Amino acid sequence: MQVITSTRALEAFCKDAAGYDFVTVDTEFLRETTYWPKLCLIQAATPDRAVIIDPLADGIDLAPFAELLANSLVTKVFHAARQDIEIFVKLFGAVPHPIFDTQIAASVCGHGDSVSYDNLVRAVVGTQIDKSSRFTDWAARPLSEKQLTYALADVTHLRDIYAQLRDEIKKTRRSSWVEDEMAVLESLSTYIVEPADAWKRLKLKVSKPRDLAAMQAIAAWREQRAQNNDQPRSRVLKDDAIYELAQQRPTSPEAFDKLRAVPRGFGKSSAGSDLIAVIKEVEARDKSQLPVVPQRPRGPSPKGAIGDLLRVLLKAVADRNGVATRIIANSEDIDAIVLDDDADVPALKGWRRKLFGEKALAIKHGRLALAATRKGIVEIEIEAD
Known part of the structure; x- marks a missing residue:
């Protein structure tokens, strides 16, 4: 197990990593008593090497790692990337590019909604992670062998998960679905709160x-x-x-x-x-x-029958396509659609609109009905009078 504590060693690793098409990345940080997360460890792995980078080591300069994160030829693979990326935006002023988030990809591939890394490792790799070091003090030095082993597992198993999800996405032709989600993660505005x-x-x-x-x-x-x-x-x-x-x-x-x-x-x-x-x-x-107080759109109650029907439709569409419901729409999206045909929600844009949004609007306006069959919920077009 290599723990990098010098700029020279970090430069060597990053130069080596730049020769691969992807690198898996994770961090350990503390945030309980601060606004900004305090970075304590960086874990990174190429297809044949895994290291732990100690950002708290005396004299270490993380600039080589910043260059690796910005390298457009190397995909940065994370699981539940948002907080990790927020740290790098704070440190380096830029979002890593390109990004692949296995939690999002897993939702698109039908592995469940916001699936945890532990569950994904168990499902894909068939290994149970020892979670006993999860809530230890990552700022304390020296770190124990047990802590380092736990931290490294966050990027070594991620390699196998990435490979499988990448293949599943290719087979199901859902690359555009994932790309839409990654675009949000790669937007600087996602991480800056004015x-x-x-x-x-x-x-x-x-x-x-x-x-x-x-x-x-x-x-x-x-x-x-x-x-x-x-x-x-x-x-x-x-x-x-x-x-x-x-x-x-x-x-x-x-x-x-x-x-x-x-x-x-x-x-x-x-x-x-x-x-x-x-x-x-x-x-x-x-x-x-003075600002204008937003007026609530007039229309049927989001908690009424139309909202209930749209939730049934969402579940049916998600099951039929083998995708987590929340990747298509959430409860707030459905409420907004009930109130406004032109609601500014993801469910009425791009692939989500084709998969769910158009049908939701059709049900809302009586052009589509739902029926329960032995094979599940089906949609029935209603002829106009």
Whole structure:
């Protein structure tokens, strides 16, 4: 087992890896007490070699690995890639390219929805991974042999999984399906949260323009403070507190103490002082400067019969095509389709629209019916009067 702790050794590995058409990659990191993930290990494997890279080693420069991630001739294979890629975007300012995510590919190939790496290894390789080291302290040094063995397994088995899924995708001619998903992973915007857009992560629990303006401003303030201080969002301010502050809009330290979701004494802190300034700015805005509260589309309830029928259709389509339901559409997509024929959801775009979206709209407008048979659910076209 090779543990790379020097730039020279890393350069040698990356030069060797650049001669292959793929490299499997995984990371170990800590994030419980920070906004940004703290990278503790990088695992990488070519078809005939696997290494562990120690980013915490004294004097090591990760630039050679950044070059490997950017090499367009080498596919970077991950499992559940989003958090790993977020780390590399933070470190190197760019998204690895090209990417292959085995969790997404497994969903497309019918191995289940958001299948775990452990289950995929068991199904494809026939091996049971020892998970006892999963929640150890990866920042502590030295690392035990058991930790290193566990970490390395995350990329060695991934080689076999990648080979099988790549063959399955080719046989089923679903390359375009996977490419659509990988395009999202390869977009830089997927990993960068602008403070001004932070409110979009919250549920819209306000109905007045000034309340919405306050929610937007407070969420932006929290995001910026969390990033600047490298703190989890919840340690700066919990979501429930944002909703309450947006509606109550306290402008004095004493007023904060009357709120249930805000810690006592918060209004007298430096954070409270900053937040009072943010709220006062919102209060001072002219009505013409306030955002428009999105109106809910009028139509049948997403929780009614049409929504139920679309969920039955989704299950039938997924089963028929041997693909996980969530890779086609999720519950929010279905709700949106019930409310709006032109909803901006993945289920009404590309291959998903052909597979499911068009049929969903046809059912919604009475042009298609579902029937239960011994062979399962079938669709029946309804002739127009």
